[in-house]
Amino acid sequence: MTKNYKRTESLYDVATHYCAGCGHGILHRIVAEAIDELGVREKTIAIAPVGCAVIAYDYWRLDCAEAAHGRALAVATAIKRVQPDKVVFTYQGDGDLAAIGTAETIHAANRGENLTVIFVNNAVYGMTGGQMAPTTLLSQKTATTPLGRDAKLAGYPLKISEMLALLDGVYSVERTSVSNPKEVFNTKRAIKQAFENQIQNKGFSMVEVLSMCPTYWDKTPVDAAKWIEDHMSQYFKLGKLK
Amino acid sequence: MIRKILMSGNEAMGEAAIAAGCKFYAGYPITPQNELTAYMATELPQRGGIFIQSESELAAISMVYGASASGVRSMTSSSSPGISLKQEGLSYIAGAQVPAVVINVMRAGPGLGNIWPAQSDYFQATKGGGHGDYRMIVLAPSSVQESYDLTRLGFHLADRYRIASMILSDGLLGQMMEGIETDDEARAPLKIDKPWALTGAQGRRPNIVQSLYIRRGDVEKHNIVLQKKYRLIASREVRFEGKFLDDAKLVVVAYGSMSRIAGAAVDELRKQGKKIGLFRPITLWPFPSKELEKVSKRVKKFLVVEMSYGQMVEDARLSVKCGAQVSFYGRGGGGVPTEKQIEREVLKFLNPKH
Structure with missing residues (x-):
């Protein structure tokens, strides 16, 4: 292994708008590195979500489409079907993928669309100001669960990766995190694998990444990373689900 | 071929x-x-x-x-x-x-x-x-x-x-x-x-x-x-079709399948010697406003017929010159105005006394 201090080609040399300690910066870099290493930048098309990462195209040197909130996998389905030789991926948050876009997610997966999905789960809605996400933990306080999420009123944190793992159309689902360097490397491996699966026509691959939102968890970046390890990953177990 | x-x-x-x-x-x-x-x-x-x-x-x-x-x-x-x-x-x-x-x-x-x-x-x-x-x-x-x-x-x-x-x-x-x-x-x-x-x-x-x-x-x-x-x-990109617009005293305005039925009513009224015309917008947006306005320089009565309770009639009213009257007949909820109903509405509007 050689040391590489170059900028990733798939990433523009610009500062991001993300908050201190946010996981998106790490994940943008991981996705860009994977695309660079696979040599597919010039044939990759990204679908940006509605959420904090909506302007991901300001950071990735890639062809990119925005999608309506939740519809990223419908848009990706059509782009990939029309251009099966291209590498198509969605990058979606928990609200986009597991609340407003649940139907699009489940049906794209069930059809076995040959796509790569990066699912960023930070247990909260960042862009709109810290409201409850489908993945918000029980008793976690948010703008819309001021007393903490109560299962009787707001249900349980949604394990959509486990749900997708049950579907025959799905090739691979894995849950990782970016809470420490070891997990960052593991996430990089999983994401690169998810792209390789698509290149080898294996079908629908999703990586759910537990990611920090220090701002709306009301924590320091260090405490936010620790919260993933102490709480979030206790409920959302890391590992290969399928 | x-x-x-x-x-x-x-x-x-x-x-x-x-x-x-x-x-x-x-x-x-x-x-x-x-x-x-x-x-x-x-x-x-x-x-x-x-x-x-x-x-x-x-x-x-x-x-x-x-x-x-x-x-x-x-x-x-x-x-x-x-x-x-x-x-x-x-x-x-x-x-x-x-x-x-x-x-x-x-x-x-x-x-x-x-x-x-x-x-x-x-x-x-x-x-x-x-x-x-x-x-x-x-x-x-x-x-x-x-x-x-x-x-x-x-x-x-x-x-x-x-x-x-x-x-x-x-x-x-x-x-x-x-x-x-x-x-x-x-x-x-x-x-x-x-x-x-x-x-x-x-x-x-x-x-x-x-x-x-x-x-x-x-x-x-x-x-x-x-x-x-x-x-x-x-x-x-405005598209429309006109029929008998040159000498019409009253023009029926309708689009889509409604214009087929309205057209049959117009033909029947012509047979009876009534000077009725038909104006059929083909593009609903852009609406043929200028074209309808032009017709309204001479024609002063327009009857808009729709399978609704009056939607296109608003565009017709915005298009015609001051002094032109726009009346409406429509049925909705699956009701389709018949030739006879359109003829009756035309005659009523043409000769208000009867």
Whole structure:
């Protein structure tokens, strides 16, 4: 292994708008590195979500489409079907993928669309100001669960990766995190694998990444990373689900 | 080669789409347009295209957005309740300026209403059913032949202006069978370059298909670009048909299948020596306002007839000169005005004393 201090080609040399300690910066870099290493930048098309990462195209040197909130996998389905030789991926948050876009997610997966999905789960809605996400933990306080999420009123944190793992159309689902360097490397491996699966026509691959939102968890970046390890990953177990 | 085929309006729109080079169709079943979805499921894959039965209308229109963003001609179809669901995607298609063809085989509403024909989605189609300041080109066929011709035209206009074209049909026209003539060789689809399409950024800067502009001034600038495009379309693409306008004392205004029935009523009244004309908008947006205004310089009575409780009549009233009277007759909820009813309304308006 050689040391590489170059900028990733798939990433523009610009500062991001993300908050201190946010996981998106790490994940943008991981996705860009994977695309660079696979040599597919010039044939990759990204679908940006509605959420904090909506302007991901300001950071990735890639062809990119925005999608309506939740519809990223419908848009990706059509782009990939029309251009099966291209590498198509969605990058979606928990609200986009597991609340407003649940139907699009489940049906794209069930059809076995040959796509790569990066699912960023930070247990909260960042862009709109810290409201409850489908993945918000029980008793976690948010703008819309001021007393903490109560299962009787707001249900349980949604394990959509486990749900997708049950579907025959799905090739691979894995849950990782970016809470420490070891997990960052593991996430990089999983994401690169998810792209390789698509290149080898294996079908629908999703990586759910537990990611920090220090701002709306009301924590320091260090405490936010620790919260993933102490709480979030206790409920959302890391590992290969399928 | 000229071919003569007997088909339904729904099938004709499917055939027209394929002949126009449509390579992607996504749809969700709804009556009374199911023949169209089935036609695409059978025909499109055999003729080099992709068919997807989507999980919802929301997904179908977003799939069309994705396929169009890839640079291929694409289409979806539905009927009124399903078209309501597509408004989300239509707004994004307008904002991102991707071409698309959307067919609405209108049925009665509001809500589930019923499956019988109606023209009650005129407002939704022509005034922007989704959020934001935007327009679609809205084409209203009045026969199966025109369902075919206008669907083909819809693809051309969509690509030319990077806009959604809506074909506004209805349950009557969609289900009706008529003979049509097609001439595919004479009218091969025009190739329009799409340098903006998402094809992978090979040897060029990345393309972005977007409707979001974070900086406030940029959204306004983007809207000004859209408005300029809409004005250009309005100045170039108006289509209408007039009958007996030269000497008419009263002109009936109707579109789509309603204009067929109104036309028969006009013919019958002419036989009785009554000077009645017919004005039929073919583009509902852009509405033939100037053309109707021109007619109103001489004609002072207009009767708008619709299968609704009065939607297009608002555009007719905005178009005519001061001094011209615009009256309305319509039935909704699946009710279809008959020839006799239209004749009665015409005579009542022509001679108010009787």
